[in-house]
Amino acid sequence: MNTFTTLDFCIFIAYAILIIVVGLYTGWSKGGKEKDSKEYFLAGNSLAWWAIGASVIASNISAEQFIGMSGSGFVIGLGIASYEFIAAASLIVVAVLFLPIFLKTQIYTMPQFLEIRYSKSVKTVMALFWLLVFIFVNLTSILYLGALAINKVVEIPIFSSIICLALFAGIYAIYGGLKAVALTDLVQVVFLIGGGLLTTYIALDYYAEGQGAYVGIQKLMMNVPEKFDMILDKSNPNYTYLPGIGVIAGGLWVSALYYFGCNQYIIQRALAGKSLAEAQLGLVFAGFLKLILPIIVVVPGIVAFALNAPIDKPDQAYPWLMHNFIPSGVRGIAFAALVAAVVSSLASMVNSITTIFTMDIYKEYLVKQKTVSEKKLVAIGRVFGVISLVIAVVIAPMLGNLEQAFQFIQEFTGFISPGALAIFIMGFFWKRAESRGALAAAIGTFIFSLTMLCFFPEVSFIDRMGYVFLLCILLIVIFGLCNKQKQSTKCIEIEARLFATTRLFKILSFIILLTLGVIYYIFW
Structure with a gap:
């Protein structure tokens, strides 16, 4: 079995130094001028489309x-790529329908929008809820699963990996704010995409016995055709995870639209764009990158299956490929790609946590004086960023084994997304939606999800999200109709021209949708 060489370590160390230098330099205040809250949390609305995407x-x-989807590729095949393909399409929807409304309201955070549209109580409930989820579920799980992946590849102890990852991401994310996170992400994506594609190419070339990646794909499709079904039949043992046509016409849209359209962790980048047009181009650029990701995170798992990888669990497929087939030097690049994926997610999550706490909790409830200086807001954000990372480092080792932690995350997110998406969509487009209905949907999403899980366990996780979303919409409608007013006093006035897009955006969106159509037609 191949191991890390001096060359691999040198390549990885050079990558780490580059990220830290770029992050600290970007976050450095020129001329000694202190950052204000807009510069720290929204990069001073200076992000270009390429940085956003x-x-x-x-x-x-x-x-x-890298680990989980490759494992799913090993077991299920290309069908799991629907998560990425539906995400590519949902980014277009978010860019056209969600983003113009968010930018119109000039918000820093998603809870702020909920206060503008509904009430302070809705904002506070959701802000506290998101903080708890981001710190105790998302941040903790990213640290743990990232450390576990590193442990499988280079055998560094898990707790040591957790500390190193937290320090790596925290150094520049907490100091530099969103601009440092976004611009280092640009470098991270180069390693992530480049290193990932290189790993996939080498794996396919090996499977093709040195005849290249194209021959490798052809050979895979001939030898394991069952791994190239995008829409699973009911007879497929994995149908529960990807319930046929429901994958592209059902609950997966709920998950994708919530994640990319209502999630502070993601949408904050678009809020920091130079303009609406720039932010929309950024999201469509992200959509193009989404089309590439299955090649990086799914195909390696299929190759491992075709090679009869001697692994105990499917999620060991990607580390097995790296250990056995990636040559010295390239292994350092591939490992940098894996770490880049983890560190960039950590940095973004920390930035979102500090933004919500500072703007929605501290500024609203913990400040005694009526006004607070911009310098104090930035300082509070940095302090809370440190606190959130320390909490996550302490809790992360308690998550247990990978499979249990990953399933917990998926189930928990599936409880949140239907209600949250319903609250936002109805707030956008139904003038009678009001705060009691929003709070009912926030509570109802858990009650409906738990009820279906207990009494209808045979219903797929994806289908369940779709049903719960419709029930939450119904709750908001009922409360809205019970209100004597024909429209909420806090409804947002929108008009058709708000959703206008540039010709370039339309062309690029059409190319993405056409590509998706061709993919599903070929691999139906």
Whole structure:
């Protein structure tokens, strides 16, 4: 079995130094001028489309994708790529329908939008809820699963890996704010995409006995055709995870639209764009990168299956490939890609946590004086960023084994997304939606999800999200109709021209949708 060489370590160390230098330099205040809250939390609305798109993808891709989706590719095959393909389409929807409304309200955070549209109570409930989830579920799991992936590849103790990852991401994310996170993400994406594609190419070339990646793909499709079904039949043993046509026409849209459209962790990059047009181009750029990701995170798992990898668990497929087939030097690049995915997600999560706490909790409830200086807001954000990382480092080792932690994350997110998405969509487009209905949906999403899980366990996780979303919409409608007013006093006035897009955006969106159509037609 191959091991890390001096060359691999040198390549990885050079990558780590580059990220820290770029992050600290970007976050450095020129001329000694202190950052204000807008510069720290929204990069002073200075992000270009390429920075937004790269940061969205770098924030989104972590160890769960490299390890978890490769494992799903090993078991299920290309069908698991629907998570990435539906995400590409959902980014277009978010850019056209969600983003113009968010930018119109000039918000820093998602809870702020909920206060503008509904009430302070809705904002506070959701802000506290998101903070708890981001710190105790997302941040903790990213640290643990990232450390576990590193342990499988280079055998560094898990707790040591957790500390190193937290320090690596925290150094520049906490100091530099969103701009440092976004611009380092641009470098991270180069390693993530480049290193990932290189790993996939080498694996396919090996499977093709040195005849190249294209021959490798052809050979895979001929030898394991069952791994190239995008829409699973009911007879497929993995149908529960990907319930046929429901994958592209059901609950997976709920998960994708919530994650990319209502999640502070992702949408904050678009809020920091130079303009609406720039932010929309950033999201469509992210959509193009999404089309590439299955090649990086799914195909390696299929190759491992075709090679009859002697592994105990499917999630060992990607580390097995790296150990056995990636040559010295390239292994350092591939490992840098894996760490880049983890660190960029950590940095983005920390930045979002500090933004919500500072703007929605501290500024609203913990400040005694009526006004607070910009310097104090930035300082509070940095302090809370440190606190959140320390909490995550302490809790991360308690998560147990990878499979249990990953399933817990998926189930928990599936409880949140239907209600949250319903609250936002109805707040956008139904003038009678009001705060009691929003609070009912926030509570109802858990009650409905638990009820279906207990009494209808045979219903797929993906289908369940779709059903719960419709029930939450119904709750909001009922409360809205019970209100004597024909429209909420806090409804947002929107008009058709708000959703206008540039010709370039339309062309690029059409190319993405056409590509998706061709993929599903070929691999139906």
